[in-house]
Ligand SMILES: Cc1ncc(C[n+]2csc(CCOP(=O)(O)OP(=O)(O)O)c2C)c(N)n1
């Protein structure tokens with residue numbers, strides 16, 4: 336098994352694709368944390384912990400859930416909203432959950448308004464601007480998610496989670512696979528379950544994304 | 547796809563940037579008679595652009611995007627150059643290709659779309675500069691026409707390589723001196739419209755973009771003919787005001803001066819026989835539709 340671990344950066348300007356370092360994807364029923372395959376339940380707990388520890392826990396919904404291109408997408412969007420609302424209810428004063436869309440993939444450099452959107456070609460701008468230290472991608476096509484996750488790992492210290500509808504993302508620090516409404520709701524349940532048991536990183540010197 | 551499918555998920559509507567909300571509410575996707583007159587009272591499919599102030603390419607983009615008959619089911623293929631600075635702000639699916647490869651990419655794309663969506667209208671429109679179309683990409687341009695690929699090629703002819711600072715292009719006029727072509731062009735402007743005709747294009751127009759109604763007409767014709775019959779080519783004069791030493795208010799006049807009957811952008815059009823027939827059929831249908839609508843309005 337590979338010794339490489341997918342950890343918060345900044346790794347370096349062009350971090351390697353985790354797959355090229357020997358990290359492989361989970362099978363159904365599994366997830367990965369830092370590149371190590373784990374049972375899915377463990378990943379729910381860890382993702383919920385990371386959200387509750389973060390100063391600015393953020394969900395980045397992508398085009399596949401932002402646009403109601405089919406019924407399932409609209410339902411997933413509702414579940415994403417529910418997760419965000421749950422986060423807001425469960426964090427402590429000083430923590431600031433955010434919900435920032437990635438409406439499409441056009442490279443809008445340098446016009447992006449990092450307060451209202453994130454773009455896969457320069458996701459670091461949104462992360463730096465809002466000091467996001469933990470984020471979850473959902474509804475972003477594979478290639479764009481991988482590109483973004485690598486840029487984030489390269490240039491920021493943000494912890495990345497992928498709620499992936501396909502086979503998962505090696506380039507995230509934690510990745511689910513086969514994302515569904517149920518899985519998003521289950522993550523929200525875990526956040527609620529761990530409410531009050533996790534110490535937020537509010538005062539730590541390492542908090543907040545850095546460049 | 548149809549306009550019905552361009553909807554934002556309700557649960558996340560409020561977080562969508564306002565330009566997307568506006569596109570869904572006020573853009574003319576799915577509108578039958580969309581055209582340049584929608585500019586100003588509907589949401590345009592171009593958000594902003596990073597071209598030089600007053601660049602005629604920006605006018606051309608606005609008129610073309612307002613006139614595409616089927617924007618929700620159109621994929622545009624661009625190439626490197628000033629035009630490529632605009633595509634990120636365009637709300638029509640688009641692909642940026644390696645410089646010069648645009649007609650090869652469009653050929654594959656058009657074929658793939660017809661396999662993936664049989665029975666559905668999917669238009670492909672190439673939009674590239676003269677350097678991409680006539681010099682570096684000439685092979686791809688011509689081969690697509692020889693093969694009778696069913697898409698439209700639009701060339702924004704600014705008679706030089708603008709984006710890289712003014713090098714000589716095949717479409718530059720003889721004798722023209724540019725910043726990075728100090729000797730002056732030694733041979734004539736390549737006669738691409740004529741070559742297009744001889745290479746099998748069914749509709750060829752050479753004109754400027756000074757008149758939005760004309761741009762609308764030629765775009766609609768070119769897309770409809772490409773959809774049903776075969777390749778079409780539009781060569782549109784979009785002068786690079788920066789490189790010819792004009793200021794931002796002078797682009798329109800430059801186009802008007804260049805489209806006079808004796809000038810190189812005097813309106814020229816070629817329509818093949820099958821294309822003529824198609825246009826006549828479309829005009830007849832349109833007339834019928836308008837008459838029926840008028841009658842309906844009269845009854846109401
Ligand atoms: C393969 C390749 N060769 C060369 C270039 C450099 N290049 C970028 S833009 C450009 C000129 C574009 O000229 P044109 O197609 O006329 O477009 P304009 O900028 O004039 O609108 C060139 C040569 C490139 N990007 N890629």
Ligand code: SF4
Pocket residue numbers: 596597598601602603628704708709785786787788789
């Ligand atoms: S360099 Fe010329 S063609 Fe390019 S944006 Fe400026 S004026 Fe337009």
Ligand SMILES: [Mg+2]
Pocket residue numbers: 627675676677702703704705706707708715
């Ligand atoms: Mg040019």
